[in-house]
Amino acid sequence: MGKKYVYVWNKNRVEGNSKMKDILGGKGANLAEMASLGLPVPPGFTISTEVCKYYWDNGRKFPEDLKSVVEEAMTELENVTGKKFGDNKNPLLVSVRSGAAVSMPGMMDTILNLGLNDESVEGLAKLTNNERFAWDSYRRFIQMFGDVALGIAHEKFEEALNEVKREKGVKQDLELDANDLKKVVELYKKLYKEEGKEFPQDPMKQLWIAIEAVFGSWNNPRAIKYRQINEMDKQGLLGTAVNVVAMVFGNMGEDSGTGVAFTRDPNTGEKKYYGEFLTNAQGEDVVAGIRTPKSLDELKSINPKTYNQLLEVMDKLEKHFRDMQDIEFTVEKGQLYMLQTRSGKRTAAAAVKIAVDMVKEGLISKQEAVMRVKPADIEKLLHPIFDSEELKNAQYIGKGLPASPGAATGKIVFSADDAEKLAKDGEKVILARPETSPEDVGGMNVAEGILTSRGGMTSHAAVVARGMGKTAVVGAEDIVIDLKNKVIKSNGVELKEGDWISIDGNEGKVYAGKIKTVRPEGLAGDISVLLEYADEVSVLGVRANADIPRDAKVAREFGAQGIGLCRTEHMFFGPERINKMRTMIVSKTEEQRKAALEQLLPFQRSDFKGLFEEMEGFSVTIRLLDPPLHEFVPESDEQIKEVAKMIGISEEELRSTVKDLEEFNPMMGHRGVRLAITYPEIAEMQTKAIILAAIDMIKEGKKVQPEIMIPLVGDVKELTILKESIKQIADELIKENNVDLEYKIGTMIEVPRACVVADQIGAEADFFSFGTNDLTQLGLGFSRDDYGKFIGDYIEKGIYEKDPFQQIDREGVGKLIKLALDGGRSTNPKLKVGICGEHGGDPDSIEFAHLVGLDYVSCSPYRVPVARLAAAQAAVNYKRGKKVNY
Ligand code: ADP
Ligand code: MG
Ligand code: MG
Numbered sequence: 001m002g003k004k005y006v007y008v009w010n011k012n013r014v015e016g017n018s019k020m021k022d023i024l025g026g027k028g029a030n031l032a033e034m035a036s037l038g039l040p041v042p043p044g045f046t047i048s049t050e051v052c053k054y055y056w057d058n059g060r061k062f063p064e065d066l067k068s069v070v071e072e073a074m075t076e077l078e079n080v081t082g083k084k085f086g087d088n089k090n091p092l093l094v095s096v097r098s099g100a101a102v103s104m105p106g107m108m109d110t111i112l113n114l115g116l117n118d119e120s121v122e123g124l125a126k127l128t129n130n131e132r133f134a135w136d137s138y139r140r141f142i143q144m145f146g147d148v149a150l151g152i153a154h155e156k157f158e159e160a161l162n163e164v165k166r167e168k169g170v171k172q173d174l175e176l177d178a179n180d181l182k183k184v185v186e187l188y189k190k191l192y193k194e195e196g197k198e199f200p201q202d203p204m205k206q207l208w209i210a211i212e213a214v215f216g217s218w219n220n221p222r223a224i225k226y227r228q229i230n231e232m233d234k235q236g237l238l239g240t241a242v243n244v245v246a247m248v249f250g251n252m253g254e255d256s257g258t259g260v261a262f263t264r265d266p267n268t269g270e271k272k273y274y275g276e277f278l279t280n281a282q283g284e285d286v287v288a289g290i291r292t293p294k295s296l297d298e299l300k301s302i303n304p305k306t307y308n309q310l311l312e313v314m315d316k317l318e319k320h321f322r323d324m325q326d327i328e329f330t331v332e333k334g335q336l337y338m339l340q341t342r343s344g345k346r347t348a349a350a351a352v353k354i355a356v357d358m359v360k361e362g363l364i365s366k367q368e369a370v371m372r373v374k375p376a377d378i379e380k381l382l383h384p385i386f387d388s389e390e391l392k393n394a395q396y397i398g399k400g401l402p403a404s405p406g407a408a409t410g411k412i413v414f415s416a417d418d419a420e421k422l423a424k425d426g427e428k429v430i431l432a433r434p435e436t437s438p439e440d441v442g443g444m445n446v447a448e449g450i451l452t453s454r455g456g457m458t459s460h461a462a463v464v465a466r467g468m469g470k471t472a473v474v475g476a477e478d479i480v481i482d483l484k485n486k487v488i489k490s491n492g493v494e495l496k497e498g499d500w501i502s503i504d505g506n507e508g509k510v511y512a513g514k515i516k517t518v519r520p521e522g523l524a525g526d527i528s529v530l531l532e533y534a535d536e537v538s539v540l541g542v543r544a545n546a547d548i549p550r551d552a553k554v555a556r557e558f559g560a561q562g563i564g565l566c567r568t569e570h571m572f573f574g575p576e577r578i579n580k581m582r583t584m585i586v587s588k589t590e591e592q593r594k595a596a597l598e599q600l601l602p603f604q605r606s607d608f609k610g611l612f613e614e615m616e617g618f619s620v621t622i623r624l625l626d627p628p629l630h631e632f633v634p635e636s637d638e639q640i641k642e643v644a645k646m647i648g649i650s651e652e653e654l655r656s657t658v659k660d661l662e663e664f665n666p667m668m669g670h671r672g673v674r675l676a677i678t679y680p681e682i683a684e685m686q687t688k689a690i691i692l693a694a695i696d697m698i699k700e701g702k703k704v705q706p707e708i709m710i711p712l713v714g715d716v717k718e719l720t721i722l723k724e725s726i727k728q729i730a731d732e733l734i735k736e737n738n739v740d741l742e743y744k745i746g747t748m749i750e751v752p753r754a755c756v757v758a759d760q761i762g763a764e765a766d767f768f769s770f771g772t773n774d775l776t777q778l779g780l781g782f783s784r785d786d787y788g789k790f791i792g793d794y795i796e797k798g799i800y801e802k803d804p805f806q807q808i809d810r811e812g813v814g815k816l817i818k819l820a821l822d823g824g825r826s827t828n829p830k831l832k833v834g835i836c837g838e839h840g841g842d843p844d845s846i847e848f849a850h851l852v853g854l855d856y857v858s859c860s861p862y863r864v865p866v867a868r869l870a871a872a873q874a875a876v877n878y879k880r881g882k883k884v885n886y
Helices: 018-036 049-057 066-081 120-128 131-149 154-168 178-194 203-217 221-229 296-302 304-321 348-360 366-371 375-382 388-392 416-424 438-446 460-468 525-537 549-557 568-572 575-586 590-614 637-647 651-661 673-678 680-699 716-737 752-756 758-764 772-780 787-796 810-827 843-852 861-877
Strands: 006-009 044-047 094-100 111-114 240-246 257-262 274-279 325-332 335-343 395-399 401-404 407-413 429-433 449-452 471-474 480-482 487-490 493-496 500-504 509-512 541-545 563-567 619-623 705-710 744-749 767-770 832-835 856-859
Touching (some): 018 304, 049 203, 049 240, 120 131, 131 154, 131 203, 348 366, 348 525, 366 525, 366 861, 416 438, 429 438, 438 460, 460 861, 471 500, 549 590, 568 575, 575 637, 590 619, 590 680, 637 651, 705 716, 716 758, 752 810, 810 832, 843 861, 856 861
Parallel strands (some): 541 563, 563 619, 619 705, 705 744, 744 767
Antiparallel strands (some): 006 044, 044 240, 257 325, 325 335, 480 487
C-alpha cells in the first residue's frame, strides 16, 4: 500500500488535523485538531479509513506491516502516558472508537477500558486505591467487548447485572460495591461460556479483535442500509477510521463524571451553554438514561473550576471551528478532558438563528451563513405544522405524496362547491377528490388543504396547491375517496362528509380527526435577514408565479423580484366572467367574439393593474391565454342547460360547440399560441388590457415593466405574426395616450422544436421563459400525471434519479435548455432568460439554472424564500457557466 496508516496525537506531536476527515474520519480529525490547539485531549492515534478500504478490498485482510505500525503507536502511547499496555501494576487502558468522514449511526459502538484482565484489574485497584472503580471499569469492558466486538446480546449482560442488584435489593448501579461488581464479572464470564465465546486475557489480542470489529462494522447491514437511505454511496467514502485513545476516568468517584454539551442551544439557537453531566459515570451513561443527568449549572456548583475551564474550552472551540459545537467530555478527579467535538445538529429554527447571530458576532461571513441553512429548513419554518402533543394520539389512516407542505385540518367535503359553501359559513374544510380540475380552483382556494387519491407531484391538485401555498397530499392510492356515497375509506376507517380529517403535506400522511396546527414565525426576524444575505450572494434572480394581486403581495413579502408567470386563464373563472368567456367561445362570427371580448377587457385591465401595483418597479410577465378552450365550457347536462340559457343559445348549439372543442390529446391540442393564430382577437384583447393597465400606472406616476409572453411557440413565424399585431396595438395605445412606456414581447419555450430553432426565435424575442413542465412532458413523452402509473417504477429502477417533473432532467431536458439558450443568445445577446415551470422552486433545478447561466427562476410565492436560498447556495458552490453536471 505504501501509505501512512496511523496518525498520532499527543503532547509531543500531532499528525492530523480537522481538514483530514476523509482519511481520519470526523472524530479522529477533530481530536487531532483539539490536541493541536493545546486543549486537554487524552493522547491516542487514528488508523486511517484507507486501511478500512484495504481490508475490504483484500478479502478482510490487513496490510502486512499494519501490525508493527500499530505496535509502534502503542509504544509511543505508553511513553507519553507513563503506563504500560498489559502491565499488571500500572496498565495502560484505551478506548477503541469508530468514526467515518460523515457521522454515521449503524457502525460499531465504542469499547472502553480495553487492556484490562484478571490480573491488571487487581493492579489498577491497588494503584488507585479504589477497588470499586477498578472492578466497575472491568465489568464495563467485559460487557462492551462481548456486546460490540463478539455480538453477545446487550440485554443478556443487563440481565446479569440486574440479577446482582436484585440479590442485593438495590436499584442503582452506583449502589453496588467492589465485591458486587466482582460477582457481576463472574456472571459475565459465565455468559461468554454459554454463548460459546472466549474472553481474551491478552490485551494485544483484545485490541486486534476490537480493531477488526470496527472495520468489519463498516459493512454490517445497518451501516449499509444507512448509507443507502442517505444516498451516501456517491460520496466516495473510503470506510471508517479506528481511534485508539488513552482512557481517562469519569467513574473514579464524586469528583469525576462524564458529560455532553452544546455551545449554543440546539433547539432555539440561543447563545447559551447547554448540556448534561453525570457524576461518577463513564461513557454513554449520560445518554443511556440510567440516572437523570444534571445540568451544567450543577457541575458549576460541584466543581466551579472545572466548569469554568469547560466554558473556556467551548468558547475556544466555537471560535476555532466557527460553528456551534457538540462536545463530549469527561472529568477525572476534577481534571477536564475533551473526548469529541463536531458541528452540532440543530433544528431548522436554530440553524437560521445561529447563522445570522454568527454573522453579527463577526464569526462568519454572510456567504458562510447562507451555506449553513438547508433550503428544506426554510420550508419547514414557513408552513404550519401539527401540534406535536396532539399528533402523538392521532389516528393514522394512510399516506400519499407530500405535494404541498404544511399541516391542515378540517371537515371533509367532496366538491369544490361544498367547500365554498361551508367556508362561507366560517367552517374549515379539507377538499377530498380523486383528482382536481380547473373548475375546482375556487373550492381549493377556500379549503385548508387538499387530498386526492390520484395524480403525482405535478398533478393539477399539486401544482395549484403549491401555487396557493395550500397544504396538499395527492395520489394517496390506498385511500378510497368515494364521491357517490361521500365517504373516505382507508385502513378499516370510514369517514363521512363533515367528519374531521388532518393532512400533513410535509410527509404525505393522513390522519382521522382534528389535530391542532401551529404556524411557525413568518418571514420575519432572522429568516428575512438570512435571505437578505442570500440575495447579496446570488447571481440568479427569483421571481414568482402569481395570477392575482393577493398572491403577488405574498410573493413580494417573500422577496420575489417580479412575476415570472401570470397565468391569465385563471382570471376567467370568476362568477361574473366565466359566462362572458363562454359566450366568447361559442361565438359564431368574429364580430360576436369581439363583442364578448370587449366585455372581458375591463376585468382583465383591472386584474393586470392590480398585479402591476403590487409589483411596482419590477417586471411582470403575463402569458397570453394558454389552455385549450374546452376547459372553459360546461360538461354536465345540467350545466349545459344553465349556460345555454344564460348566454342565449339553444342547448343543441352549445352541445355541438362543446363537441367541436373536444380534444383528442389536450396536451398537443388547440392551445397556446395556436389559439392566438386561429382567434387573434383573444390575444388582441389581452394586449389591450395589459397595455391599458400599464398606461394607467404611468398616468398615476408609477413604474411598470410589462412583459407579454406567448406560450407554446414552436416556430419563429408564430411569434412574428403575433408580435406584429401586439406591437401595432400597443404602440397605437401608447401614442394615443402620449405616455412613455416600454414593454417586452417574448416567448415561452416549451416545445422541443423551439429549442432547436431558438436562434431564429431569439432574433425576434426580448425574452425566453422555459416552461419546464411542458418541456419535460413533450421532451420525455411522459404525462405529468403518470407518477403513480410508472414514473415511480422508473425512479425505483434508477432509470431516472428523481421525478423529472420535480427536478430537471439535466441530461435530457437540461441539454434542450442549453441548446435553446445558446441559440437564442447567439442571435440576441441581450435575451433575458428564465424558468417558470414547477422546477423554478426546486433547489437542484435552481442550481442547474445558475450553472447554465439563466437570469432568473420563477416559482410559486411560498417557494420564493427557498429559491432565494438555493440560488445563493448555487452561486457559492459554482462559478456560473463553468461546469454543468449533465
Ligand atoms: P460515539 O461515536 O457513539 O459518540 P464515542 O467514540 O464518542 O462514541 O464514545 C462514546 C463515549 O465514550 C464518549 O463520549 C466518552 O464519554 C467515552 N469515551 C470514549 N473514549 C474515551 C476515553 N479514551 N476515555 C474516557 N471516555 C471515553
Ligand atoms: Mg461520541
Ligand atoms: Mg405550457
